[in-house]
Amino acid sequence: MADELDLEFQSVFEESEDAIKERVLARPELEKYRKEPGDFVYDVVVAGALDTQQQGTNMDATLRHAFPVYAEDIYLDMNVAGTNMEPRFEATIAQGKLQVTARAGVTIQQGQELITTAVDADGNPIIGIVTEEVIYTAEGTQDILVDTQGEGASMNVEAGSAWTFLPTLSGIISIDQAEDFEGGRDRESDESLLQRWKNAAQLPRRSGNKLDYDAWAQEVIGVGTVKPIPLWDGDGTVKLIIADIEGRPATAEMINAVQTYIDPYQDGMGDGKAPVGAIVTVESSVDKLIDAAAKVVLMPGATMQQVIDSFKVDFDTYLSGVADLALSSSETQYVIYKKVEALLGANELIADYSNFTLNGGTTNIAVQGNEIPVRGMVNFT
Template identity: 30%
Template sequence: SAVWSVEVSPEGIRIPTGSRFYIDNLYFQYQSDGTLKCETSGSIGNGNFAELPLLSLDNIPGLESVIFEELKIPGQEEEDDEALYERYLMRARREAVSANKAHYKKWAEEVEGVGRAKVFPLWNGEGTVKVVITDGNFDVATDLLVNKVQEYIDPVPGEGEGQAPIGATATVESAKWKDVEVSVSVELKMDYSLEDAQQEIEEKIKDLLKSLAFEENVIRMSAINDILYHADSVSDYADVLINGEAKNLPLQDIEIPRLGQVNVIEQA
């Protein structure tokens, strides 16, 4: 379920945990940490609600307004059969056992709101593990989500109070953005405009970059070329550049790609 931070007025007013609020046919419950959690699971709770007010369904003396601030944990749809099968295979093959790398990855991805996790053993000496996560949209995770994973895996370093064994110190962090710019000159197919090509290419590159998050450490020219080759609006293309260069763009281990500007120029 989606979790939002909110601005409450007047500041400091006490809102009982479990109080219910309403907007656009959706109900949200107030959590003990001061956030609102959507009662309907899935991406429907990720709507464009920022800065919109909610209607309180409970009588809360003195409450003037509750306004959405920021989507802290994006809601996710139920996993598909392929994802479920991959989790089954990991368990059946006993890949995630005895606090190995796969086990830390499994623990992190068990936390509601986490998309993917990457594990770095011995990152800061004997007994240390770093776990880097994305949110369910394969975007950079918020502090709220990072803290949830930290609490689940290792709330008190080395004490074995979470999933991590005694003596192991786990540090959970968010992935970092790597901004990506793409430029290309195109020859348009009949009945297509430059705006059509721009929109189509942007959408397909965004989908590509999402699929690469923590799965690949490089953005390949061949993948961009494949998008352009199969684009409905493009007859021919040339001069493809990724971040100003005609070569693959490597990603650091903790980086996930984010599409910035796409420059599509019509060939003369």
Template identity: 30%
Template sequence: MADLPLYLQDQTEDEIMQRMLSRVPADIDKSEGSFIWDAQAPVAFMLSEAAIWAQELLRRGFASTAASDSDDTRSVELDLRTAEHGIARREAVAASGIVLFTGKPGTLVPEGTFVATPTDEVSGESSVEYVTTTAVVLDGSGVGTATIRAVVPGKNGNVPAGVINVMSSSVSGISSVSNPEPTKSGADTESDQSLLERFYAKIRSQGTSGNKVQYMQWANEIAGVGGVEVVPLWKGPGTVGLYILDTDKRAASPEIIDAVQNHIDPTQDGQGEGLAPAGPVVTVLPAEEVPISISVKVQRTQEKPSTLEEIRELIADGVKAYLQQIAFNRKDPLVRYTRIAAVLLDIPIIVDYSDLTINGNSEQQNIEIGSGQVAVLGTVNVSE
């Protein structure tokens, strides 16, 4: 917080006590333990507490200081402040994906079947449960796929491929289940910093009359949206395209896309039934993912032994963070070779590297990301 106002400065218990004692006539005993000192000490304490309460009240009265830096804290005062401008905190979103059932041909797996990840007894990590949102009948080969949604909303539901292998519901004729792809688009309840950012965006960049800013604000009102790109004249006059990312800066799930579409232009006939003005037809789409695959030879430090798998994970985390930073950045729509090289050099256990290739290209060339596209991490191969 900025400097405190004068009326809240110098309001500690000792400072208040000294000011009170200075008002007592000099011919009266005011030493510690005297009647006057003992009578004024509790008053000084209570006044200092009141000053602390006033400081806290002042802090909670402004959006910038009410917002917490912790992802685990949600400020009620910030909710009240943003609500004055029609901005509500986005709720948690359940992750979604697909699972592959195998078993006896012709077996029906009904909608509402529960599957889960196993409990990790070593780490103490609990099981994550999902429910099928479509029914499926196994084909002649005894396989079938169904869409799933996490039972508990949140990022916890975003799991890698191959880890959902427990049948929580008993279905006769099913021998196994697995998820061939990672589940995605799960999001926790919006953090204070994200809510504060949307609050500032609305009050500082006013959207009006269906301009690009307003479309972005409308889309960002939907839980799970992590990025929006507006394409005017998407398919000619009278059309607008919206490309959507989730909070992990990946292509948004069908559930998020449908929610944004219904929020802005549910009928897509130019009648203005949603938030979009009458006239333009708005089409909401997930961003097109462009995988960025990396291969590199590294020289490891000898002082701190490490495995190639540890290095691979560090590289993957660093490149993923970089790609999330540049998602939907139309001012600089390039995945830069030098930035990926910098990620390698920022890892302490890598002394040097060679033969760095990006998407199979050994030349030091940048990769341009087009409109509606987002760069995401592909494969990472590390060797010595």
């Protein structure tokens, strides 16, 4: 469907400084006066032309911000505030668990800070804050709940990152991170917010069609892709597969929030957004790890790490496209072996390669409708 709301703004009030100057100097009232540069009339008109131009620019900006398709930042927020849409999603912290081994007698207080080697979007080390006090009555390992101090997607610290208490605590033996931190989200962009507004304005809504379920789920903060599966368990049943706005599996909190918003009791009584008779089940997408391995010959001057890093960027881009198709189509999608192999052939840092495999094989890998293909291990030798 063509996007009928992708319109280019046409200036209404703005004029160039020269056009304003020429128009004013040509007025009949000024015919009897000298109007050469340096004359009083000329100098007065030139001085006012710049202010008049600025006024036109300001009036155009006011007009542009009155319409969502042209508005930006806070002005787009103001337009959305007049609808039944959820407002712009703000940035959020990430949360996670650390496995801390300590000696008997150690107390890790609520509010204790940690620092990790992972960095945020600005290149600064990420700070974590302990959310619950933990006391070690005997030497051992306990899970420590941690919130990040900052907000944004960069706060989702990957498993295996190194952490240190700040300041250092006596009696700590080791700190491990077995799982990724989750929940960190960037502030919603103008592009994303505008797209939600366009969907609400353009797409047909008929009290319970697929588009309704898609829109209802995305009204919950943090939800990105939604895949409705009708009649998945008989008449009146609907399953929603959801992912967050970064395309990652939804957290338990997000799943519960969507379930509560759309069909809290799953009894068909219509207590949420879902119509009477519909029983809705909300589930998260799941990651499907795709490992890549090959023997490569490097170009002169290239390093193996450079090759791996550049391949990861290309591989992630390809997998993101497959993920979008898997979550939007009713058909099984595939990670195509030949297409991923072509990324190696196009890599300017690689002179030659052999023994390329995906998940240990040389065939296409099926991606089901609830799966998101993500990069696993990249083993180049």
